[in-house]
Amino acid sequence: MAHATGIKYLKPGVLPHMWCSGCGIGGMLGALLRACEELGYSNSDTVVVTGIGCTGKLDDYLLTNALHTTHGRALAYATGIKAFKPQLKVIVIMGDGDSVTIGGNHFIHAARRNIDLTAIVLNNLNYGMTGGQVSGTTPEWALTSTTVYGNPEREFDICALAETAGANYVARSTPYHGWEMKELMKQALQKKGFSLVEVVSPCPTHFGRNNEMKETPAMLRWLEGRALPLERYRGLPQAERRNYFPVGTLVDRDEPDFSTRYATIRARALQE
Ligand SMILES: Cc1ncc(C[n+]2csc(CCOP(=O)(O)OP(=O)(O)O)c2C)c(N)n1
Secondary structure (H helix, E strand, O other): OOOOOOHHHEOOOOOOOOOOOOOOHHHHHHHHHHHHHHOOOOOOOEEEEEOOOOHHHHHHHEOOEEEEOOOOOHHHHHHHHHHHOOOOEEEEEEEHHHHHHOOHHHHHHHHHHOOOOEEEEEEOOOEOOOOOEOOOOOOOOOOEOOEOOOOOOOOOOHHHHHHHHOOOEEEEEOHHHHHHHHHHHHHHHHOOOOEEEEEEOOOHHHHHHHOOOOOHHHHHHHHHHHEEEHHHHHOOOHHHHOOOEEEEEEEEOOOOOHHHHHHHHHHHHHHO
16 A cells, blocks of 8 residues: 555645744644545545644645634634534644643633544644743743743643543654654544644744754754653653653543533433
8 A cells, every 4th residue: 555645635735834944843744644544534524623823824734624713712613513513523733822821721621521523732832923932831941932031830731631631542742753643643533532642842943942952853852852651751750750751642541422422411302
């Protein structure tokens, strides 16, 4: 079988794309589209929902059904789509600002409801599009354009948040792990219920410049050094864990999703 390229989902003539050199969004898009092709998805039964930001621009490139929504609200729109047409495959693509900073409440409740959709979060550790401001996932040790002397806040662990709120599938990857990223996306897309793939990919233009990884090789080396398979991460003493993060599948369970629960209640109500 020929290798999947995912090109059939791209609008003709859209390349080269708008993202900066060294940015992981293009690689994430490539992994996602290859995953969709390997799973045999068609443009007409797939909806890609985005918010606002560099990551939110992604739907501009796609021939699939697409909805470009407001900042932080992509999951709310996606919930509406899924509730109205549960047969559609809904993929929500967000930045860390979109998903867990301005959009944190929607994220918690989409995971809690276990809405059957796949959320892909490109965590570039800052607000990329607006100039590298601090976001809810900026690490405590990092500098940004609005925290030039240091970050007084602690960061969210997006995967831990999704797990605690009730997601059925949670995984983390990085641009250093391109092939594995595609495989994790395939698992997420096939999972019924709320699934999440977080892609940790520091913004080269802002975060990288402020934190000594402006060039792509430096960023990849940083990711290589910090991303650990879950078992190795769990084997670390607690005090050391803060210097690393686990990658791969972190949660995989099969709690009933919102649409299934809703259909059961509706059937019961119709009988009365
Ligand atoms: C309600 C609202 N608040 C603020 C903005 C301004 N704004 C546009 S993009 C953005 C940051 C996006 O950051 P993130 O979601 O992390 O995506 P990235 O650009 O880093 O991919 C902000 C604050 C907006 N468009 N709408």
